[in-house]
Amino acid sequence: MYFQRLYPYVYATGDISEWKTLTDPDCIFCHSVLSEVAQLEQVGQRMRGGLITASDVTALEPDPGHVFHVTFHVEVEPTELLDTTGAVIQSNPASVGTIDTIVIWEDGTWVVRGVTPTQAS
Amino acid sequence: MGSPRRDADAGVVRARLLVIAMLAGILSVGGAQTAAHGETAKPVPVGPTGAMWSNLKDNAAYLDAFAGEQNRRHVEAESASIPPELKVVQVQRALMCDTNSAIPTTPLNGPCPEASGTVGLNYCDGAEPVLPLWRRTRATPADPWNPWVLAAYGGCPADLLPTMSVEDFRRLPLPAPAWHMQPNKDWVLVNMETIVYSTDTPQQLRTDLLGYGVDVIATPERYVWDFGDDSKPLSTHRQGHPWPGFDLFHVYEQAGTGTITATTIWSGRYRVDGDTQWHDILGTAETTATSAPFDIVERRAHLVATDCLTDPTQADC
Known part of the structure; x- marks a missing residue:
């Protein structure tokens, strides 16, 4: 859940320190977020909104005590891309879908290993 | 690794x-x-x-299937020498009942409820799909087994490698x-x-x-x-x-x-x-x-009377 709260925070602030701590280097989704945020930083843009509400959480343990597969339904608030002056240059409407997250518990810490967001059609 | x-x-x-x-x-x-x-x-x-649907994505289903298979192999290797009556954990692949119940179940737990869900098999491009993985435990060999619990969703044979x-x-x-x-x-x-x-x-x-x-x-x-x-x-x-x-x-x-x-x-x-x-x-x-x-x-060209290979002793060769 914290991970999903962190997602809009990273886009809004460009602060990636916590995101990097929480994610596995092999996580493709996690890395793509870092790339996009770096691009935003480069051109001075920010993303606003996009808060995520999660529900219907289910969890499996493919590898008990080590690998967890957490699935939840999410509602994502609209997002706006802002330029350096704060003007809106792109808007994304609210959306819903499911997120499959593979989380690993290793050496006393949680790490996100993989994320599969699937938008509801 | x-x-x-x-x-x-x-x-x-x-x-x-x-x-x-x-x-x-x-x-x-x-x-x-x-x-x-x-x-x-x-x-x-x-x-x-910023709309997460467009981010590059992992394949959580594969990660799930792989981790489940690794654990299945591990459990079976660990318990190979343990008599069935002394085991406290078992894993097995089996069908999932076709139900919308919040808690998935399997025929291993008894007859399935009336079908009401949308459970389907994975499509594996011609290969036989791998069934979901179920696990059951008991605190000690003297205790009854807990019901089989879904551990991983299964997938395709290649996912397990x-x-x-x-x-x-x-x-x-x-x-x-x-x-x-x-x-x-x-x-x-x-x-x-x-x-x-x-x-x-x-x-x-x-x-x-x-x-x-x-x-x-x-x-x-x-x-x-x-x-x-x-x-x-x-x-x-x-x-x-x-x-x-x-x-x-x-x-x-x-x-x-x-x-x-x-x-x-x-x-x-x-x-x-x-x-x-x-x-x-x-x-x-x-x-x-x-x-x-x-x-x-640096080499400079010089005119010589005869091919240097023929007469390497001449001047400028």
């Missing part, structure tokens, strides 16, 4: 293209004094969207570049072409990954020659040819001493025992080799 397979969805394909494009961008350099023709990297359009990462690939004993220079002597000439070419060939290797045997084919994809002066390295897909049909060369402008460092960039494909398909490795490996030092010398 290997990692779960992740090369079968569109997001990963995009990731792979991105990696290839990034590598192309890094390696596409050339110098005014160094010749190879026509390879440039195109910029990769990646636009920030390990993936060879680029780090695994780079640990393999790939050969040093096989390359040649002309003149093949301890000297080359200022302001004349110093020719380079590669004779690297695809390599077949055999390795082990998480207990699985793996065949690997490494293919030379790109060659980089650093001529050790101020010029940019020559980077090309071509292997080059020896004189007189040469196409890769460098012209030294200053006399002195030089070395040439050759780098071969290898792509890789692998096939895990039990899988019929070859898979691309996401990323490349490099090997390098540096020539012995050579002199870069």
Whole structure:
């Protein structure tokens, strides 16, 4: 859940320190977020909104005590891309879908290993 | 060490293209004094969207299936010597009942409730799907078993096999570049072409990954020659040819001493025992080799009466 709260925070602030701590280097989704945020930083843009509400959480343990597969339904608030002056240059409407997250518990810490967001059609 | 397979969805394909494009961008350099023709990297359009649906994505289903299979193998290996009546954990693959219940169940727990859900089998491109994995436990051998609980969703046979990462690939004993220079002597000439070419060939290797045997084919994809002066390295897909049909060369402008460092960039494909398909490795490996030092010398032409090979004692030979 914290991970999903962190997602809009990273886009809004460009602060990636916590995101990097929480994610596995092999996580493709996690890395793509870092790339996009770096691009935003480069051109001075920010993303606003996009808060995520999660529900219907289910969890499996493919590898008990080590690998967890957490699935939840999410509602994502609209997002706006802002330029350096704060003007809106792109808007994304609210959306819903499911997120499959593979989380690993290793050496006393949680790490996100993989994320599969699937938008509801 | 290997990692779960992740090369079968569109997001990963995009990731792979991105990696290839990034590598192309890094390696596409050339110098005014160094010749190879026509390879440039195109910029990769990646636009920030902030709508998470458009981010590159992992394949959680594969990660789930792989982790489940690893645990199944581990549990079965650990408990192989334990009599059934003393076991406290069991794993088994079985169908999932077709129900919308919040808690999935299986016929292992008794007859399924009336079908009301949308449970379906995975489509595996002709291969037999792997059933979901169920686990049951009991506190001690004297206690009754708890119900079977869904541990992993199953998938396709290939999902259960390990993936060879680029780090695994780079640990393999790939050969040093096989390359040649002309003149093949301890000297080359200022302001004349110093020719380079590669004779690297695809390599077949055999390795082990998480207990699985793996065949690997490494293919030379790109060659980089650093001529050790101020010029940019020559980077090309071509292997080059020896004189007189040469196409890769460098012209030294200053006399002195030089070395040439050759780098071969290898792509890789692998096939895990039990899988019929070859898979691309996401990323490349490099090997390098540096020539012995050579002199870069100036030579002047002189008119002589007879061929120097015929009479090397004459003046100016």
